[in-house]
Amino acid sequence: MSAPQHNTLAYRPEIDGLRTLAVMPVILFHAGIELFSGGFVGVDIFFVISGYLITSIILGELMAGTFSLLRFYERRARRILPPLFVVLTATLPFAWWWLEPEALQAFAKSLMAVPLFSSNFVFWRESGYFDTAAELKPLLHTWTLAVEEQYYLFFPVFLLLAWKLFARRWIFAMLLAATLVSLVVAERGVLRESPASFYLLHSRAWELLVGSLIAFYFSWRPRTHQRAGMLGELGALLGLGLIVYAICAFSQATPFPGLNALLPTLGAALIIVFASPQTWVGKLLCLRPMVGIGLISYSAYLWHQPVFAFARHISLLPPSLMTMLGMTVLSLVLAWLSWRFVERRFRDRQAFSQAQIFRLGAFASLLFVAVGMAGTLTQGFAERYPPDPTNLNAFDNPDIRATCDKDYDGNGWGIDFCRVGDVDGNPGNDIAVFGDSHSEAILPAFDVAGKQLGMGIVHIGLGGCPPLLGVDVVSHNYDPGVCESLASREFEYVKSHGIKRLILVARWTQYTEPGYDRETMNDNFLISQDSHALSQQASRAVFEASMARTVEAYRALGVSVDVIAQVPQQRADPKSLYYRLAQDQDESEDDKLQAISAVSVPIERHAELQRYTRHVFEEEQDQGLITLVSLDAAFCKNQRCLIGDAASWYRDYNHINAKGTELVAESVAQLLEGNRL
Structure with missing residues (x-):
């Protein structure tokens, strides 16, 4: 979700602050904080930042005559792969312990796709980003890495060839045309309510290209560090306003990522163009906590989704707000550790050579693909704790x-x-x-x-x-x-x-x-x-x-x-509940029935939910x-509307199954x- 720094690009602390403005809304949105109902737009901000920084680096090296595709992909591998592989490794034991076979099989498919940077295709075919089930997918967030790496598979090659054949203004014109085409494709996909428009590169490329266009602009008109004028102040304030509005006003019902995505992307672009440590917005973004979280933003993004997903899996019932805030803090702590001991370590060329980085990356990728393939072919290692076939078919x-x-x-x-x-x-x-x-x-x-x-x-x-x-x-x-x-x-x-x-x-x-x-x-x-x-x-x-x-x-x-x-309607997932009960072979039937009753929805909650429609x-x-x-x-007794008895009466949170139909x-x-x- 972020790009490496390079000596051809001067460090801008306000960009790290902008990363914080991107990653924290994403995390708090996934934590279920209502104020950040549009926090998912942080991904779009990341795309703009990435496009700007990496294109700036490539342009600087092209102009200096030092650009190398091999060195470019080495930098990407050093930055992206080590913390990603650490997070993937950390998810494996928890997935084994807490995911029922079907969920583990789905996890295995995504695990296989992540090192191949194709998980966006996996999640596109499975379901929507805002589905309830999305909260339970530990690797759902890796779709953004797939989009970025697919973009950077082709973009540097295009620039390298175009640099030899065309003047810079013509390259800019081609990128501008590609930006507009991608935006139109995205909007058409949104109008058709196609999940592909959310997950796939063709409708997300324009956001990365917006950052690339900014880099081209600065290659003609380099930034200066003079005191900010009124235009700089207003431009940066407008950018901040667009981002804050999108974060607070957008929701899962907002058609996205078509024209509505212009708000956070243009907001990020305005801040990149106009903000500096001398502007009001720049001073805000340069505050030490903002810069600090920005530095660990990539690791924070990697850790938060699996931490949240497993917290939801283990609890059966939706975790409380305080629990999710605690998981947010845990994600940031893990992110700092990952940044301090993994990210910084692997970016040190004295510690790991180019050949070592490529070999380690290839070996780890093959290992995760193999593990994912095993989990997929064995249907989530279904033999771990097979339930009664009747319950399985439920x-x-x-x-x-x-x-x-x-x-x-x-x-x-x-x-x-x-x-x-x-x-x-x-x-x-x-x-x-x-x-x-x-x-x-x-x-x-x-x-x-x-x-x-x-x-x-x-x-x-x-x-x-x-x-x-x-x-x-x-x-x-x-x-x-x-x-x-x-x-x-x-x-x-x-x-x-x-x-x-x-x-x-x-x-x-x-x-x-x-x-x-x-x-x-x-x-x-x-x-x-x-x-x-x-x-x-x-x-x-x-x-x-x-x-x-x-x-x-x-x-x-x-x-x-x-x-x-x-x-x-239930609050607990019956599939997770009954697989959990099947896993505990030592628990008595009475204890299992008590556990089922404990997670079944109380009558008063059921009545409250349906009061208006009734x-x-x-x-x-x-x-x-x-x-x-x-x-x-048929379902409610002893102050509970039961999810089942020895067998589930539901196939998910709200649909009754064959056993449920027998009751009615x-x-x-x-x-x-x-x-x-």
């Missing part, structure tokens, strides 16, 4: 729609209706079950009851799409318009097929609440034609209006509407518009028979 995705979805490409537009239950019966008696992924999770219970009662069940649903008319969801699941289009298709299906009964099932709080341990929502805001504001208040207003509109529209067709309230539904029910169905009794099967059958709960 975390699989439901396959009840497998035949219906065999030609579905996953983009949301092509999802089709699926008929279960008594599929040979009269379609005129079908009951519709619409919703998001929670509707699919409970669908096996409807399938069994439908077969018993001679009823056909028509289902359609997409994860993250509530069955509400006229709304869309701001998320990274699907293209804009998918959820709104799906709800319209659902309505037209009911209308055209003469269905007289509709059951709506969803994770309702996903669209109105931040969850158990957050103060603000992530990115699943509801928007409509009349409201595009991204706030909890606006999302709730859209939810109420769309719920009323949806019920009214279906009732106008003569359709009765039942709403199944959200099943209790209130909306109860008001509709009081007016005789819907029937509200609660499944709480009788209630679903009664619902289909018309006996209100």
